[in-house]
């Protein structure tokens with residue numbers, strides 16, 4: 001078969017690899033001039049750094065198996081992170097159960113209730129009962145209002161901004177379960193993995209394999225139209241030309257598929273457009289000194305414009321970046337004013353915010369700044385999300401959809417992109433012509 005894959009993020013590249021390896025001719029179309037999508041890279045010092053921060057968990061078996069299959073498993077190095085929360089103008093360590101017990105901003109009984117909630121999540125297998133309860137209601141009922149206001153509310157806001165209170169219980173249950181499984185038997189120590197030279201190493205390897213199997217990666221070729229021609233094949237159009245395929249896999253946000261494919265019914269278009277995404281603003285700072293000993297600081301203060309401080313080099317070490325690398329991140333509505341002001345103003349706001357967390361911080365410490373924005377960064381997991389997810393096979397014969405929005409009950413992530421890509425490619429192969 002001749003197959004077009006739209007999007008050269010991890011989902012598109014993994015699917016392209018699986019389909020090419022199975023003997024089919026694959027072209028991967030990518031609108032930007034680089035591969036990797038959200039897992040693409042930027043240069044920092046003499047090294048490559050993820051454009052948006054990433055780490056993986058020991059339970060990310062689909063991704064780890066893929067690295068083994070590609071012979072790059074030794075590139076993943078494992079680290080023990082130190083985490084913290086910034087609240088009431090103080091940074092509190094928040095890595096181990098002992099840190100939770102010492103966490104003064106909530107009363108002692110609430111801390112115990114919260115500890116029990118976290119522990120119990122690991123043993124709950126059937127998520128269906130969480131689908132119709134908000135994360136907020138679940139936490140308030142089980143651990144009290146204070147826990148929600150001081151810990152989980154800020155964590156949910158750090159991902160979902162103004163939608164935090166309407167996020168499904170399934171999302172938070174899965175996060176608690178995941179963090180539990182990343183600790184293994186020693187619950188006081190978490191292990192996170194990062195790929196030496198960034199996850200672009202994985203993307204590059206997949207792209208090389210696709211080319212080895214006679215496929216191609218077409219960069220700077222946004223697909224702007226998809227339609228069936230007289231011979232019932234798919235015609236894929238980009239500003240550079242039109243191409244014909246037996247099958248097509250679309251891997252970007254579902255609402256983008258509606259924009260380029262006129263064939264769908266109005267009802268199906270509504271379904272795809274109904275899957276909302278948050279955007280992300282991410283400022284990379286290259287500094288000449290560290291900010292703190294922590295890898296991950298959740299910022300629980302409404303007057304600070306970012307919600308996460310990720311000091312990447314506190315996880316991996318300085319390596320050949322030659323600087324201390326910090327990401328300041330904010331998930332946000334694409335229509336909000338902060339998302340739409342100039343990059344210079346965002347950088348200024350973020351640096352002012354950083355001075356509120358670290359009053360001794362001086363702008364002379366900054367060697368370089370780089371602002372990245374992603375319009376489609378995080379699907380918004382609302383109540384009864386399972387019922388809203390479209391199938392991988394679209395109603396149009398030969399056209400398939402594999403997007404972050406279809407990952408459930410787990411949250412989107414590199415591991416699940418690999419799983420989704422494998423499922424989608426098997427389905428496409430099973431279908432035949």
Ligand SMILES: Cc1cc2nc3c(=O)[nH]c(=O)nc-3n(C[C@H](O)[C@H](O)[C@H](O)COP(=O)(O)OP(=O)(O)OC[C@H]3O[C@@H](n4cnc5c(N)ncnc54)[C@H](O)[C@@H]3O)c2cc1C
Nearest residue numbers: 007009010011030031037038052054055222223252413414
């Ligand atoms: C801030 C941030 C932090 C994250 N941290 C982690 C983490 O720590 N661990 C983890 O596992 N995951 C993390 N993730 C999630 C992870 O990055 C994603 O789950 C994964 O990269 C999604 O891959 P994808 O291929 O599905 O989508 P994308 O990477 O979005 O790829 C879609 C591609 O399609 C292209 N495209 C769109 N429209 C068209 C078109 N018309 N024609 C051609 N191309 C098109 C886009 O340019 C893009 O390259 C993070 C994400 C963000 C935003």
